[in-house]
Amino acid sequence: TRTGTYPGGVSPYGVHDLAGNVLEWVADWYQTDYYAKSPASNPAGPLEGELKVLRGGSWYRQPSGVRVYQRFFLSPRFPLNYVGFRCAMSALSSSDVSATETAAPALATPAASATPDATPLPLLQNMVLVPEGIFQMGCDNTDPLQPCLPEELPLHTVYLDGFYIDKFEVTNAQYARCVAEGGCAAPS
Numbered sequence: 001t002r003t004g005t006y007p008g009g010v011s012p013y014g015v016h017d018l019a020g021n022v023l024e025w026v027a028d029w030y031q032t033d034y035y036a037k038s039p040a041s042n043p044a045g046p047l048e049g050e051l052k053v054l055r056g057g058s059w060y061r062q063p064s065g066v067r068v069y070q071r072f073f074l075s076p077r078f079p080l081n082y083v084g085f086r087c088a089m090s091a092l093s094s095s096d097v098s099a100t101e102t103a104a105p106a107l108a109t110p111a112a113s114a115t116p117d118a119t120p121l122p123l124l125q126n127m128v129l130v131p132e133g134i135f136q137m138g139c140d141n142t143d144p145l146q147p148c149l150p151e152e153l154p155l156h157t158v159y160l161d162g163f164y165i166d167k168f169e170v171t172n173a174q175y176a177r178c179v180a181e182g183g184c185a186a187p188s
Contacts, residue, residue, distance in 0.1 A: 014128040016168050020066045022084040023054040024169065030073035032151050035138050041159045051075055058082040069139050071152045077188065084169040091129060091162035127164040134159045
């Protein structure tokens with residue numbers, strides 16, 4: 001998906017600015033040829049490495065680098081002002097979601113605000129469900145103005161279980177609250 005595909009930068013699931021605001025850290029460690037040998041179901045990425053994967057492009061990148069399938073890499077120890085992240089978690093069964101929403105005050109989290117820097121609200125109210133399904137992961141080299149990087153190849157079909165993801169990237173204020181509450185490590 002390229003920037004501008006969805007009105008207002010909001011995905012069909014209600015996630016804001018997946019490409020174009022900041023590059024986003026993901027849980028995967030970087031491996032150049034991972035796409036060529038990754039499993040077709042719930043690929044979790046390499047378990048270890050020195051570089052982490054970043055996705056989505058940012059305001060700092062050229063237009064050709066602002067795309068969701070952009071697969072950039074960087075040492076997690078290298079701070080940049082155009083890199084961020086959002087929280088995600090596996091989807092729960094509907095009965096578990098109902099129980100979680102009932103007990104919502106105990107699940108308040110700094111990363112789960114309805115709008116950036118707002119008072120934390122219950123976890124699932126501030127995340128959106130991306131349902132299970134298949135999608136095309138990678139790049140296909142059909143656009144001569146946005147050639148694929150070797151680590152974005154090949155384009156392949158992947159199945160993912162459903163998951164919840166934050167609507168917005170975690171802000172500095174939210175992360176500071178998480179550090180103050182002992183849930184996150186202070187940045188180096």
